[in-house]
Amino acid sequence: MKSHVLSGDLSLEFVSKFREYGILYGNGGSYQLMTFCPWCGKKLPASLRDVWFETIEQMGLEPEDDIPKDMQSEVWWLNGNYEPPR
Numbered sequence: 001m002k003s004h005v006l007s008g009d010l011s012l013e014f015v016s017k018f019r020e021y022g023i024l025y026g027n028g029g030s031y032q033l034m035t036f037c038p039w040c041g042k043k044l045p046a047s048l049r050d051v052w053f054e055t056i057e058q059m060g061l062e063p064e065d066d067i068p069k070d071m072q073s074e075v076w077w078l079n080g081n082y083e084p085p086r
Helices: 002-007 049-058
Strands: 012-015 020-024 031-034
Touching: none
Parallel strands: none
Antiparallel strands: 012 020, 020 031
16 A cells, blocks of 8 residues: 555555545545555554644643654654554
């Protein structure tokens, strides 16, 4: 699936800081979250959107604040700076 997203041929988006794949709407401003790969049917990793917002809140920040660089990409979750769901 990664190759399809990177090719730019499809209206798919990967939001790395949230670990989310989505189907873009025509206006490009929003997308429908995908939970399964449309090609193989495999369940995609869970979104970390809620965890991201909880993490910045614990840091005393709001989404409109100056968010640290490592929180603006997948760096924060790749480094294990969150509690995975059990």
